[in-house]
Amino acid sequence: MDDTFYFSEQNLAVRDTVREFARDHVAPVAAKLDAEGKFLWENVRRMGELGLLGVPWPEELGGAGLDITSYIIAIHEMAKVDASHAITISAHTTLGTSPIVKFGNDEQRHRYVPLLASGKVLGGFGLTEPSAGSDAGGTRTRAEKRGDRYVLNGSKIFITHGGVGEIFVVTAVTDATRGTKGISSFILTKPTTDLDSARAVGVGHDESLPAMKGFRAGKKEDKLGWRSSDTRELVFEDVEVPEENLLGREGEGFTNFMQTLDSGRIGIGALSLGIAEGAYEEALKYASIRKQFGKPIADFQGIQFQLSDMATEIEAGRHLVFHAAWLAQHGKPFGKEAAMAKLFCSELAMRATTKAVQIHGGYGYTKDYPVERMMRDAKICEIGEGTSEIQRLVIGRHILREVAG
């Protein structure tokens, strides 16, 4: 893919910035953070300073004021080096901030978006519950209207930034008789669980955000991959949420969250593609250096075939991801293309990382090389923000609708 044909000068400048940041500040620590399951606030501060935590939001809201393609490039480029850093950008921006930008009123936008877009605090999105995963309409968290507030009870699981974050958009049932039309969304705030580290680095906490009584982070997940990304339960026990924190109108929460996931899929497609490319680059490098039978293993046709398949699929993935980003940027429908990009690239990430480990032989199975981490990081891409099976259902629905005219 000829980058200069598809990307503007500004897009390429973003790519160079992220590439440099990932090389200098992420690559040297990625393996250690993965081993320790540690979230690195210093890099959150640096990403905030570079504008990477608010790429597509207007400057008047504290964002970088860039286009969607720039944002997708940032996720893609970061994921080539470390998927955990890439999901911080993606979950914070698309899941945590975009619902407020898109569905919030002026007051909500001006109150919360500058804090999020600048990277002063982290945001998250609470949809998944213990018994409502793929079937997100099965939400059990309740929001009962009492006077000028709602009282929330329930819990969410697997929430990215659940512990480290301070601003969350979450869904809750306001009218149990109306199915998904009875689900609303709310903005909730709590202090970060990492107060000391956040204070020491100067980001992650804002005193002006109310600590809502009864709203807290629960168990931290010990995960296969994305190990330096924080994933937790969120618990709501009689949380009093002022009515001005209702996002959009009552009953619009489910539709708004589904729209948010549509855009999120372009980001996860880009993240998956980045992992695949990172693994491919490592495999290519290794195959040129590693000698067996008196020559570099890259000279063997069996290895070349694997590299050729990886390169071809990556090229196809790039077209899917950046085409979906282009559609979104130009205000055209992109739901089907986003699901296709996510489906193809997440499955590609698994195939490419598995091949990269294979090309590294026994060394690939150790922590001496990054490909084993990349393989572990790839798996969740087939699960989060809608599993591969759900993407196929979404694509199927689009196709059938097109056929029906």
Ligand SMILES: Cc1cc2nc3c(=O)[nH]c(=O)nc-3n(C[C@H](O)[C@H](O)[C@H](O)COP(=O)(O)OP(=O)(O)OC[C@H]3O[C@@H](n4cnc5c(N)ncnc54)[C@H](O)[C@@H]3O)c2cc1C
């Ligand atoms: C690291 C991580 C981060 C996450 N971050 C967030 C977050 O920030 N916010 C958030 O809200 N959620 C988040 N999630 C949750 C994630 O989106 C869900 O795990 C995912 O949507 C799947 O739901 P589930 O785990 O309940 O699986 P289930 O829905 O129980 O699915 C189990 C299996 O059944 C299949 N299945 C289900 N329904 C169908 C069907 N109709 N047809 C065919 N197959 C089907 C699925 O594809 C899957 O293979 C995160 C999860 C992880 C692991």
